[in-house]
Amino acid sequence: MDQDLSATKKATRAGAMHARAQAFAAPDRSARVTAANAALQGYLHQHFGGDLSAVVLSGYMPMRTEIDPLPTMRAHPGPVCVPVIEARAQPLKFRAWHPEVRMIPGPFGADIPAEGAWLVPQVLIVPLLAFDSAGFRLGYGGGFYDRTLQALRAPGSVLALGLAFGAQQVEAVPREATDERLDAIITENGVIRPAG
Template identity: 65%
Template structure:
């Protein structure tokens, strides 16, 4: 399965890079509209890297607390440090920016970055398993809504999955929203 996922990741990086070069369209506005239905809930987003679609405009409009992922150790669930557009940032693991200070929050709604997604609601991530571990742990404690955020061009026929992969509740692209539940 690791080899299959590695090949899928290479192809997905290329598709995402091509989509990124065409621009983000109305994706952040659509995401903000979806998140408005969860206005007071704790939200986790992410700081976009390389060719990831940018959720920051939607995160900045969220009324409730917003956190971004922090890797605290290999092969463990993520933690989320509170973020605002004015938060002092530093470079974390894998080069992602993280708040240098602030409260830890536990999200009830998550925006998940990805390389690819399919019509079943599965996502292909970067291979560290951080999001799958995190979603599994959160779902064991309370309801959490996981929203993938991607370019429409990142959809594939079928994401290779194993027993650890967690399904998204929805996907938001520049073309609209698709719910999987």
């Protein structure tokens, strides 16, 4: 990555962290999280219809100021899993999750299931720092979701849905050739389908 792009990403991350923290601290956060999860569940029902119970859904265990996907994960009628980081510069793996599963600390601070089957998700709910209307996201810089989406999209299809507060939208996410586009972004304001 060239120095200019690196500096731009660093500045965008800092601004995005601040915007997300403000949305997280807002007095109406609970209502925003509820609205975003309702929009996400509506999108999934619209996309898959009666087949939703056969769809493997990957969520994530929210940390810091990430918007909480657990309401959608709990409501999903089919198998649910969460990402597990096995090594740097590698795609994520996904372990089965349910509300009663015993969780343990994983790498980078996210809790992971202590045990359970490894699954291949058909839908990924993706956390992010910032997103734009073209469907690109800015993460923490590890490249885990980009590698994972590239690997999952190679043999077939996977639906990648960003979940965020509306305040996390930026005009344009600084990006590289390896950055994978999201299929949609869901916020408390509804569904954003990438333009262009």
